[in-house]
Amino acid sequence: MKNKGFRSFGRSLLCLCLGLLLGAAVMIAAAWLTLGENRWETVWREGLLPLFTGGWREGPLALLGRAAPDAVLSLGISLAWQGGIVQVGGAGLHALGAAAAMLCASLAGLPWYACLAVSALAGGLWGSVPGLLKVKLRLREALGTALTAWLAIYVLQAASTMIAWEQPAETDLFIPALAIAGVLALLIWLGVKFTVPGLDLRVLGVSEKTARYAGVDTGKTAFWALCLSGLLGGAAGGLDYLLGGANQLPDLSLALTGPGLHGLAAAALAGGHPLGAVAAAVAVKYLSLGAGTMNGAVFSPEMGEAILALILYCCAAFALGPGKGGRKA
Amino acid sequence: MTDYALEIEHIPTVGNGEGLLKVRTGEFRAALAEPSLCALLSAELVGFSCTGEAEYTLHGQPYFPRSPRAALKKGVAVVTPEGALAGDLSLTDHIRLLPGMLCGKKKAREKAEALCAAYGFSADWTAPAGALSAGDRYRGEILLALLRNSEILVLCQPEAALTLLELEQLSAGLRKACQQGKTVLLLTCRTGAAALADAYDALSPEPDDTPPGRLDIAVGSVVLEARNLTGNGLKDVSFEARTGEILAIAGLPGSGKQALLDILTGTLTPKEGRLRLNGREINDYSVRERVRAGVACMPGTDRDCGFPLESVSVRESMALRRYREPAYQESGFLRKGEMGRYAGDVLTWLNIQPGEETSAENRRRCALTRETDGNFHALAVLDPTKGLGEAAARDIWNRLITLRDERRAVVLLTSDAREALLAGDRVLTLYRGEITGAFDPAVTTEKELGLYMTGRRQGGEERFDEE
Structure with missing residues (x-):
């Protein structure tokens, strides 16, 4: 079992390194075409160095605090993955949670924890929609979660033109956010590993048929997994808004390439492990913050997201590659 | 130049046998082997895996295909009971996908029917492969291999898809194919099936056909x-x-x-x-x-x-039917200690050493014990x-x-x-x-x-x- 854990950790590390190497190669290639003199130095000074060190600029507490929303979102995605449920609607849940928190904060003037509770509730309710579609209409959850995510993002974008959104009050919530992410990760890990519903979920993750033979109510388990996943996604959005990270809400391009991608990348890096998801989210946020400090005149800010996408591809390649159904007798 | 179409040396045999298998060109030969050995040989011949134990020689040249495509290029076609047909496509569609067979459905079917008539096979050409019986799919794959002009046909465990009578009929067609220069190797775990070939090598002990002993008791209610x-x-x-x-x-x-x-x-x-x-x-x-x-x-x-499963431990697998019972959970929390003790007891009773529970036979024994x-x-x-x-x-x-x-x-x-x-x-x-x-x-x-x-x-x- 320990070997399995080490193998999984090693695989994640390899994905991260491979993604970074590929990203660096893309940056060098892009710079080669556009830069003249001192190409190597420019790539290092304006691109790679800020990418790898930029995350520390605000200090470790800010890094961990800013990574908390991504960690909560990746926890939601990981929880669903434990049951073999492909949750790809993180972006929509995040946007919905952020909008709910914004409404509560700006219109009702509720305290931050009440805003967070409302955003989690909104995410949970929205997350139950693909759950219901799966149970009642047997719609595949990958499609259901993607569709509801798009719907949420588009509706919120339309609404954003009609409502005057307010910026969040500058509150120092890094420590509470970090504590929330840590406690949630621990609770989810304990729940999945040591409780009857957790084992139900893991058996469902093996295959639906196995779960049915084992007497698991597959529909109910999948529904609650998607609800909980939605709840965490919504809470992640709320937390992001309250930390002042989601300023331009709801922006379609940001929603898709920002938190949605970060959550997926962290969950993929962690291989669906709840505790690993928090560590992976910190790594992803570190890179993302670093990418933001790159010289915009030389490298586009999207370069960081491209590197994250490459890491995600590497994780997917490992998950589906040899030994996982590829070359198998 | 050797007249052996296929030679396999250092086969990891069980018990007896030299671990050597030689098939002449145009020969219809069988190898009697345990199912796991049949699966291993067919997987290595088709290029799915390579353990490095057995050594393969094709027409005197070393043969280590890296993929099924490479095996087909070398003229080796392997047919397994699991099959390689796409469930939604009919046999006619499959024929049209073969190299050099890009033609209309009618023409493809004519070619296939001519081949069927030559070898005495029959097949349903229009039904999707998924709707065909296992035997029809198996025969269909053999026909596809013949249409592809594969020189060597390796038939793995046909008894899993065909009855002995169907195998007898199939062997008549295969013998005709051999007369036309094809080489057929039958990998089987049945003496009856192996005996249908011109000759067979026993790579594993021959199965005993005496029924297991049982008490003479009257059937009840x-x-x-x-x-x-x-x-x-x-x-x-x-x-x-x-x-x-x-x-x-x-x-x-x-x-x-x-x-x-x-x-x-x-x-x-x-x-x-x-x-x-x-x-x-x-x-x-x-x-x-x-x-x-x-x-x-x-x-x-x-x-x-x-x-046992990837995300579920052995002890959890062993208690899979009864982890909701009070003995294995308390207020919704799993009693992992009890689960472990139960799994340990079963493994000890079955005389399975730690780490050996993942072998195919031990998995079955554990599963049967758990259920009963x-x-x-x-x-x-x-x-x-x-x-x-x-x-x-x-x-x-x-x-x-x-x-x-x-x-x-x-x-x-x-x-x-x-x-x-x-x-x-x-x-x-x-x-x-x-x-x-x-x-x-x-x-x-x-x-x-x-x-x-x-x-x-x-x-x-x-x-x-x-x-």
Whole structure:
């Protein structure tokens, strides 16, 4: 079992390194075409160095605090993955949670924890929609979660033109956010590993048929997994808004390439492990913050997201590659 | 230049045999081997895996294909019971996908029919491959290999898809192919199938066809009664399983055994018909209620059995049927210590050393023990010895016979006619969801059973009186 854990950790590390190497190669290639003199130095000074060190600029507490929303979102995605449920609607849940928190904060003037509770509730309710579609209409959850995510993002974008959104009050919530992410990760890990519903979920993750033979109510388990996943996604959005990270809400391009991608990348890096998801989210946020400090005149800010996408591809390649159904007798 | 088309050396044989296999060009040769060895050789020949143990030589040249494409380029076609046909495409569509066969459907079919006539095969060209019987798919793949002009045909475990009689007919066609220069290697775990070739090498000990010993006890009352089960591919299926007997239901893959097991476990509801356990109707019982009422079931694959799984530990797998019982959970929290103790006890009882529980035979033994460790009245098992060697299969049969001797009712759903005859006290045959015959294994041959399993004969004087 320990070997399995080490193998999984090693695989994640390899994905991260491979993604970074590929990203660096893309940056060098892009710079080669556009830069003249001192190409190597420019790539290092304006691109790679800020990418790898930029995350520390605000200090470790800010890094961990800013990574908390991504960690909560990746926890939601990981929880669903434990049951073999492909949750790809993180972006929509995040946007919905952020909008709910914004409404509560700006219109009702509720305290931050009440805003967070409302955003989690909104995410949970929205997350139950693909759950219901799966149970009642047997719609595949990958499609259901993607569709509801798009719907949420588009509706919120339309609404954003009609409502005057307010910026969040500058509150120092890094420590509470970090504590929330840590406690949630621990609770989810304990729940999945040591409780009857957790084992139900893991058996469902093996295959639906196995779960049915084992007497698991597959529909109910999948529904609650998607609800909980939605709840965490919504809470992640709320937390992001309250930390002042989601300023331009709801922006379609940001929603898709920002938190949605970060959550997926962290969950993929962690291989669906709840505790690993928090560590992976910190790594992803570190890179993302670093990418933001790159010289915009030389490298586009999207370069960081491209590197994250490459890491995600590497994780997917490992998950589906040899030994996982590829070359198998 | 050597006149051997294919040579395999250093084969990891079990017990006897030199681990050497040589097939001449134009020869129809068989190798008698355990299922795991058949699977290993076919996987290496087709380029799916490479253990590095066996050494392959093709026409005197080293042969180590890196992919099925490479194997096909070298003229080696491997046909396995799992098959490689796309379920939604018909055989005609598959023919049109072959290199150099880009033509209209009509022309493709004409070519295929000419080939069929030459070798004495028959096939349904228009139905999707997924709707064909396992035997038709197997024959279809052989035809595709012949159309591809593959020089060497490796047929792996045809007995898993075809009956002995169908194999006999197939071997006549294969012999014709050999006369035209093709080389055929039959990898099988059956002496009957191996004997159909011109010669065979025994890479594993020859299987013993004497039925396992059992107590001579009188058959008791009806425990599990199925009446007119219809739907999910079944048509009016009725049977009774009694205490102290093993009722074997033999049917080829796709005959409805899986649906029957699912109905018995409660994961599938029949459109019509009723199911009774000790006289009590259990149609509306959930899976858990059925387990509590005394119906034990063992699905056909390790994955379906849930043992052992990637995300579930061995102790959790062992307690998979009963982790909701108070002994293994308290207020929703798993009692991992109890689960571990139970798993340890079972492994000790089965004399399985730590780390060995993942071998194919131990997985089956553990799964069977898990299902039958408790107070149950009827047990339904699907293909319990599929892919196992002779010794492991006999171990499973002996376990089933012990349960029968303890006066439990056992329903053995199997694709293997030999297994039905050796382990069963009474045999029913299933073809396309219908019971086609009932037999006494003591006076029935495998070939005869095959006639009913393939639907060539139905009812007849051999039919048992169910009531």
